[in-house]
Amino acid sequence: MAxxxxxxxxxxxxxxxxxxxxxxxxxxxxxxxxxxxxxxxxGPESEVQRLNAQFRAKYLDRTVRITDF
Ligand SMILES: [Zn+2]
Numbered sequence: 001m002a003x004x005x006x007x008x009x010x011x012x013x014x015x016x017x018x019x020x021x022x023x024x025x026x027x028x029x030x031x032x033x034x035x036x037x038x039x040x041x042x043g044p045e046s047e048v049q050r051l052n053a054q055f056r057a058k059y060l061d062r063t064v065r066i067t068d069f
Contacts (some may be wrong), residue, residue: 013042014051 013036016023025034025041026050035042043051 011045011048013039013041014030014048014055015039017052020029 011025011034013021013023013025016038018034021038023036023038025036027034028042033042033044034048
């Protein structure tokens with residue numbers, strides 16, 4: 001197994017985050033990708049940031065009381 005190292009920034013796994021699981025990812029410097037030990041997620045920093053933005057969008061209305069359906 002490749003030696004995993006923490007990246008410059010410590011990202012959470014976006015796929016685990018979607019399942020309400022808080023899991024740090026390791027950085028594969030040979031491939032320049034982050035990967036998760038818990039699920040099979042592998043991706044570059046840009047992909048991680050894109051998914052994190054998606055995750056934030058999901059909870060964008062969390063402070064708004066929704067009365068109309
Ligand atoms: Zn994961």
